[in-house]
Amino acid sequence: MKKVKVFLGGYINYTNAQNLNCRALAEYLDKDKFKIFTLTTYFGEKEKFEVNTFNCIRPFRISKQLGFLWGILHCDIAYLPKHIDTPLWVLKVAKLLNKTIFTTIEGNVTDESKPNLITLFNGKKQMQKHFSFTDEIYGITKHIIEETKSVLRIKTKPLLLGVDANKFTAKLSEKLSSIVFVGGLIKRKRVEEFLAIAELYPNLHFHIIGDGPERNNLQQIASKNIVFHGVLNHIKMCEIFQKADLMFLPAKSEGFPKVILEAASAGISSIVYSTYGASDWIEHKTNGFIVNNFEDVKAIVNLLTTDSELLQTTSKNAIELAKNFDWKNIIKDWEGVIINLSNGK
Numbered sequence: 001m002k003k004v005k006v007f008l009g010g011y012i013n014y015t016n017a018q019n020l021n022c023r024a025l026a027e028y029l030d031k032d033k034f035k036i037f038t039l040t041t042y043f044g045e046k047e048k049f050e051v052n053t054f055n056c057i058r059p060f061r062i063s064k065q066l067g068f069l070w071g072i073l074h075c076d077i078a079y080l081p082k083h084i085d086t087p088l089w090v091l092k093v094a095k096l097l098n099k100t101i102f103t104t105i106e107g108n109v110t111d112e113s114k115p116n117l118i119t120l121f122n123g124k125k126q127m128q129k130h131f132s133f134t135d136e137i138y139g140i141t142k143h144i145i146e147e148t149k150s151v152l153r154i155k156t157k158p159l160l161l162g163v164d165a166n167k168f169t170a171k172l173s174e175k176l177s178s179i180v181f182v183g184g185l186i187k188r189k190r191v192e193e194f195l196a197i198a199e200l201y202p203n204l205h206f207h208i209i210g211d212g213p214e215r216n217n218l219q220q221i222a223s224k225n226i227v228f229h230g231v232l233n234h235i236k237m238c239e240i241f242q243k244a245d246l247m248f249l250p251a252k253s254e255g256f257p258k259v260i261l262e263a264a265s266a267g268i269s270s271i272v273y274s275t276y277g278a279s280d281w282i283e284h285k286t287n288g289f290i291v292n293n294f295e296d297v298k299a300i301v302n303l304l305t306t307d308s309e310l311l312q313t314t315s316k317n318a319i320e321l322a323k324n325f326d327w328k329n330i331i332k333d334w335e336g337v338i339i340n341l342s343n344g345k
Contacts (some may be wrong), residue, residue, distance in 0.1 A: 003035040004342045007071035009080040011056065013044035015231075017106065017258060018081040021161055025079070026051045028162075028331040034338065037074045039067045065090065072099055077341050079103065083130060084120055091133035100341045102136040104159055106255035108276070109148045114253035115188055124151060136341065140256045143277020158280075159337060162327035163261035168238060170322075171267045173245035173315040176304045178205040180244040180268070182237070182259040183251070185212030192218070193250035193294060197301060199223045204305075207240050241266035245311060246304065248297065252276070260288070264322040269314035271300055281325075285310065287317035 006029065010022030026036050026049065036051035042058060054070045056063040068090045072078060077100045080086045094101055109117040109127075121127035131137060131152055138159035139145035148154045181194045191208070195218060198206040206226040208218075219228055229240065247263045247270040254276045263270055264287070271289045272278045282288035289300045304311050323329075 001033070003033060004338060005035045005037065005074060005076045006338060007075035007078040007080075008036065008038040009068060009071060009078060009082055009086060011039045011041040011044060012049065012053070013040040013047050017255075020258065021081060021104075022079070024162060024164065024327050025331070025334060028327045029338075030331075030335060033335065037071050039064070039071065069093065072097065075099060077102070077338055079338075080134070081106065083117065086130075088130060088133075091130070095133050100344075101134045102138065102337065102341060103131075103134050104138045104140050104161075105144055105148050105152070105154060106140050106161075107144070108253050108255075109144075110151055111147065111253070118151070128152065136337070138337070141277050141280045143280055144255060146277075159333060160325065160330050161256055161258065162325050162330035163258065163265055163322055165261075165265040165322045165326040167234065168241065168262060168265035168322075170265060170319045171242060173267055173269070173311050175308050176204065176245050176301070176311055178207065178244045179246045179248055179301075180207040180209065180240060180263070181248060181250075182209045182263070183249065183257075184210055185214040185218060187214060188251060188253060190250040190252065192221075193297070194248055195222050195226065196294070197248060197297060198226045200298065201225075201301060201305070205243070207244060209237060209240060237262075238266070241268060244268050245315070246271065246301075249273075250297075256281070261322050261325050264288075264318035267315045267319050269311075269318040271297055281321065283317075285314065287314055287321045289314070 008022040008025055010019040012019055012023035012026055022038055026038050038051055038053055040053045041056045054067040056067045065087050068087055072090055072094045080101055080103050108114050118124050118127050137152055137154045139148055139154055140161050141158055145154055183189045185191055202225055208228050209232050211231045247268050249272050252273045252275040260270045269288045274290050274292050278290050282290055284290045291297050
């Protein structure tokens, strides 16, 4: 059987949501069926991969374009999730060469009250022009599909992202003593709400994993029961997860936060806002908590400080949630998409 040559348009040695997804695909796609091509970058981790890689060197703005061209020239099918990073001229070359392209939409596209893809492209027409060179567009959640279908020809069924569940040690949270946040310390993440909860519960421990331009400001106003850890490698993050009993993500604009599944793999359920379709994967008070406002957040934390049985139940079910999204299972859907696109050429 001839292998399908697949280009994954992400830098798999550098931490970023799309890069990590490409890294997972590079690991889990069946090597008996697919030959993988992907990118690395000089400022990422120095690693060896069992796939074909193009290392983007200095000057990065030039070498990354050569990297994307290299991938297109070598592949039958390209998965290009980094929309702003993918050069338009490379997409045009791909079409001239009859290469098949698919992508995923992983965040807000149209809502002007939040950071959105239209703004990143400096307008709807520019965005639509970019995606006109893409054969198939998938949303990673039903919510994203509904929000996007008015402006892009997006598939009606989501193409789900996964988690490396086996890379986390599962444990049951039995008593609420520690709450964690994971993410960039930027305005959109609304980390000041995490600080506000910490101030209300001085007897609980709070951990912030991540870094960003807001860190100094947040540290200056943070209460003494908060520890800022900065960016952690996987081992260190797992150590914090072993201490944590709950995660709170205050952002109101997200796609499908990978950290929810990573925390769930460690037995940590999450409090998240309802504004980005979390009900697609979280069942309230079963494997996590969906809230509408800050008063709801306080009510949930109050409840969990006294109802350890509920915390244990959501912790146990969070582990099952993560298993459902394990890349070992999710990868079958991705392989099906690639095979179908390959057969359609």
